[in-house]
Amino acid sequence: MFKKFSPATDIAGHTPVKTSVQRQIRAAVLSQWKIEPETLEAVWPKKEGLVHVKCREHVSVYTVNSEPVFFQHFDGPFYPTLRLLHKYPYILPKVQVDRGAIRFLLAGAHMMCPGLTSQGGRLPPAEEAIPAEQVVAIHAENKEHAVGVGLTKLSTEDMKKINKGVAVETAAYLGDDLWAHQKL
């Protein structure tokens, strides 16, 4: 999503979000992420207005104090930015890719099933299976912090079974243009 992104050309405008809409967003975020209301309050205080940064191709980035906090495609789920995810890693379910995949992930590739099912990769066990179309944090083998945020295309059980094709669609990754811009 942010592989090629430059604020000068890709941002259509900044608009402050109406409080009623902010309330909706807050509720949606709380239901989608495993985050306590208090922690969200620390990240995004009620007093600080949310600013909607409209980008091309229906990508919306939401910023607090001009720092991007989360983003969204159409009216899909909210993805936290990587910097936020690094601070609060527990808010999203985790998947892990093997070491060989890091290189491709950092070039913006989607994550394929074999990278997650191989020895270095890790998927949650069957009882904690992640359904398809869920926002996940992409971690890497032997690394502490997340490298990317993505959306599962298959449920984790299907990933293990099919073991082919795209498993997690990468939305943001370390070193993309959203990462490069700390302020929008």
Added chain:
Amino acid sequence: MGRKNRGQSPPRQAAAAAAPADGEAGSSSLQAQAEAVKEPTPPITVMYCAVCSFPLEYCEFGSSLTRCKEWLKEENEELYNKYYSEEALQAKIGTLSLEAQTKLEKDTAKKEAKAEAKADAALKKKLASTVTIKRIERTKRKHVTAIHGLEAFSIDLKKAAKQLAGRFATGASVTKNAQGLDEIVVQGDVSDEVLEILEKGEGVLKGVPIDNVQIVEDKKKKAES
């Protein structure tokens, strides 16, 4: 409460970061407990590399590993040893085949060279780019001043325009010129003053080498007059 705490203070401080509820249990004030429940989880502070901006452990995948290494060695020897000591490297290699390892190393070197060349080219371009201050005649005795090329020196044009507007108490705006490039247009003939400001580097107008600044005059065509 104060006296009680004095005795307890060292363990409390240690516990405070992890779980504020523990320390508070002794004094057992209800309010304090309620606060402890509502306390937001403190964020994890991740140390980012100053060179490539990645978390330290991902420097090896960046395009400036050598510089990252140097920086970290100076900044924090302990962490450097954690990520780049012989043992750490050995452990990493263990998971990869030799062939893949050499390929990866080659790739990294190549990437590094590429990034360096790119940075060089960008620097050269920056040094070569010029700022033009243009005095444009509007009527016989009224002028506007157009300043072009500031963005090459990573100056925020909008902020710069605002500063100039405040400074001269005139209108100043960022507009697209005929070539579709952004420039700052200030009302009135202020070209000499702008030059002076650039020379001194006031406010946001910093970092422009004065030799790269030219003053041009743009008169209306003779045919019209």
